[in-house]
Amino acid sequence: MDNxxxxxxxxMDAFYASVEEMDNPSLKGKPLIVGNSDRGIVTTCNYEAxxxxxxxxxxxxxxxxxxPHANFVPNRRERYLEISGKVFEIVYTLTEMVxxxxxxxxxxxxxxxxxxxxxxxxxxxxxxxxxxxxxxxFGISYNKFLAKIASxxxxxxxxxxITEDMMPEILFPFPLEKVHGIGKKSAxxxxxxxxxxxxxxxxxxxxFLVKMLGKGGREVYNRIRGVDYREVTSKRERKSIGSERTFxxxxxxxxxxxxxxxxxxxxxENLIDKNLKAKTISVKIKYDDFTNHQKSRTLSSxxxxxxxxxxxxxxxxxxxxxxxxxxxIGITLSNLTxxxxxxxxxxx
Ligand SMILES: [Mg+2]
Numbered sequence: 002m003d004n005x006x007x008x009x010x011x012x013m014d015a016f017y018a019s020v021e022e023m024d025n026p027s028l029k030g031k032p033l034i035v036g037n038s039d040r041g042i043v044t045t046c047n048y049e050a051x052x053x054x055x056x057x058x059x060x061x062x063x064x065x066x067x068x069p070h071a072n073f074v075p076n077r078r079e080r081y082l083e084i085s086g087k088v089f090e091i092v093y094t095l096t097e098m099v100x101x102x103x104x105x106x107x108x109x110x111x112x113x114x115x116x117x118x119x120x121x122x123x124x125x126x127x128x129x130x131x132x133x134x135x136x137x138x139f140g141i142s143y144n145k146f147l148a149k150i151a152s153x154x155x156x157x158x159x160x161x162x163i164t165e166d167m168m169p170e171i172l173f174p175f176p177l178e179k180v181h182g183i184g185k186k187s188a189x190x191x192x193x194x195x196x197x198x199x200x201x202x203x204x205x206x207x208x209f210l211v212k213m214l215g216k217g218g219r220e221v222y223n224r225i226r227g228v229d230y231r232e233v234t235s236k237r238e239r240k241s242i243g244s245e246r247t248f249x250x251x252x253x254x255x256x257x258x259x260x261x262x263x264x265x266x267x268x269x270e271n272l273i274d275k276n277l278k279a280k281t282i283s284v285k286i287k288y289d290d291f292t293n294h295q296k297s298r299t300l301s302s303x304x305x306x307x308x309x310x311x312x313x314x315x316x317x318x319x320x321x322x323x324x325x326x327x328x329x330i331g332i333t334l335s336n337l338t339x340x341x342x343x344x345x346x347x348x349x
Pocket of ligand 1: 012013014015016105106
């Protein structure tokens with residue numbers, strides 16, 4: 002696949018409602034609305050409720066009129082935060098280049114890791130489904146704006162790729178509010194002059210958009226032409242550390258274990274040097290056919306000893322399918338903390 006397609010937008014499907022269904026399976030299959038105070042608003046609803054026209058940000062009393070037989074449950078923010086943390090822990094085992102947009106949404110830039118965007122999506126989707134039990138949708142493209150449009154394409158459990166050659170036509174049918182930078186108020190202004198879709202917007206020249214939208218007009222003009230220079234910015238301070246090597250493809254465990262052992266002591270020295278400890282260990286391999294695979298484990302406590310890293314990486318390694326020869330092996334340590342903070346936490 003095109004290696005420029007390195008931006009992923011991920012979005013949990015009906016997140017709050019899905020957590021409620023997961024915790025209480027008897028809610029499944031019926032319309033479910035999160036938000037139960039009459040004066041409040043709907044924070045999320047499941048897909049069954051959406052069929053009745055219910056959507057998030059709608060007042061609860063209106064949702065009750067549209068769908069009186071729905072189950073209404075209160076908002077349990079603490080629980081959603083806890084699950085969100087688990088989802089992001091999985092994402093961070095893949096890369097640190099993650100920009101969280103909200104509790105259930107993020108951009109991921111995979112240009113620094115040896116995985117294709119499809120492999121990355123598959124990894125996150127499979128792990129989140131198996132370890133947590135929730136589904137999510139993904140968009141893949143060459144910039145943030147298009148990745149976000151793509152993840153919304155085909156929910157739930159969607160996956161859409163937008164490539165350069167699909168542009169700009171693929172955006173034409175969208176209502177113009179879909180364009181990042183056009184809010185409700187600006188949209189109203191456009192309606193008044195008969196501009197409703199991205200196609201209509203596309204026919205306007207740049208100066209006119211600046212007149213309508215201020216300096217953001219230039220960005221909107223570029224965005225619908227597939228130009229968006231915004232970078233994925235990770236707020237995480239500590240990156241992961243890792244070691245990997247490529248070699249003549251082999252199946253020989255002696256050689257492969259030797260690498261794991263070497264990496265473990267390299268990484269342990271590195272941690273101790275920098276006063277760090279790690280909680281998540283990942284082992285990645287590349288098979289002879291160039292497909293990449295990764296196994297990760299997050300421990301209940303932080304480690305920095307070579308023997309601990311080696312033991313866990315061997316366990317992880319033993320989970321891989323070994324029918325094919327391996328041409329690359331590596332260990333990555335993430336979820337790092339400074340030893341000082343770690344000690345403080347222990348004594349707390
Ligand atoms: Mg969502």
